[in-house]
Amino acid sequence: MKPTAKFISFEGIDGAGKSTHISYVAERLQSALSVHQVQVVCSREPGGTPLGETLREVLLQQKMHLETEALLMFAVRREHIAQVIEPALSRGDWVISDRFTDASFAYQGGGRHLSLEKLDALEQWVHPHLQPDLTFLFDVPLEVARARLDATRQLDKFEQEKADFFFDTRNEYLRRAAQFPARFRIIDSTQSIEAIRRELDGLIDTLVATSMVSDE
Numbered sequence: 001m002k003p004t005a006k007f008i009s010f011e012g013i014d015g016a017g018k019s020t021h022i023s024y025v026a027e028r029l030q031s032a033l034s035v036h037q038v039q040v041v042c043s044r045e046p047g048g049t050p051l052g053e054t055l056r057e058v059l060l061q062q063k064m065h066l067e068t069e070a071l072l073m074f075a076v077r078r079e080h081i082a083q084v085i086e087p088a089l090s091r092g093d094w095v096i097s098d099r100f101t102d103a104s105f106a107y108q109g110g111g112r113h114l115s116l117e118k119l120d121a122l123e124q125w126v127h128p129h130l131q132p133d134l135t136f137l138f139d140v141p142l143e144v145a146r147a148r149l150d151a152t153r154q155l156d157k158f159e160q161e162k163a164d165f166f167f168d169t170r171n172e173y174l175r176r177a178a179q180f181p182a183r184f185r186i187i188d189s190t191q192s193i194e195a196i197r198r199e200l201d202g203l204i205d206t207l208v209a210t211s212m213v214s215d216e
């Protein structure tokens with residue numbers, strides 16, 4: 001038996017705690033897949049390529065027209081898919097991305113009110129046939145996310161947004177999770193790190209088990 005390549009994305013509003021769990025999932029997956037000579041490729045958006053990382057600096061620091069922001073997010077994504085995601089999946093490797101297109105729907109669509117039709121059109125253009133196999137949505141009430149952000153670091157352009165921006169961003173994430181229930185797993189991120197890890201362990205074990213196909 002051999003695992004088929006999978007694409008996993010991590011999502012959530014700023015301060016939801018997803019970053020804490022990505023390295024845990026990556027390590028656990030890598031130890032399950034090493035025996036099959038499969039690598040786990042960890043990446044992020046905006047970013048993931050040298051060009052993408054350069055544009056990330058611009059996107060996270062500079063103010064710009066909403067549509068410019070959305071177009072740049074998808075330009076970064078186009079490069080990321082071409083350089084990282086598709087080559088890895090074609091090799092049979094697994095990909096973990098810290099954010100993908102759901103973030104554009106949530107932030108530019110929900111938070112900033114760009115029309116979902118425009119985002120649908122960009123998605124159809126940039127990746128008509130590619131979707132994550134599994135999306136972990138780390139969900140917390142806004143007050144919890146804000147308290148975590150304030151406690152940790154210097155805030156970037158998005159993190160400085162007001163509560164109603166994050167209210168709308170979170171709602172769009174939850175709307176998408178309801179729209180695509182087969183792909184999304186909502187993680188209640190108010191739980192302890194240990195409780196979330198136990199939940200993730202079960203989800204990862206199931207994913208690895210269901211990815212196995214006969215290699216004859």
Ligand code: TYD
Pocket residue numbers: 014019045046073098099100101103104105107108158159
């Ligand atoms: P984030 O993933 O939270 O990284 P860090 O944990 O290092 O702060 O930062 C990326 C920011 O970019 C986040 O605020 C969401 C935003 N973003 C969008 O607005 N649209 C997108 O399509 C993507 C991928 C991210």
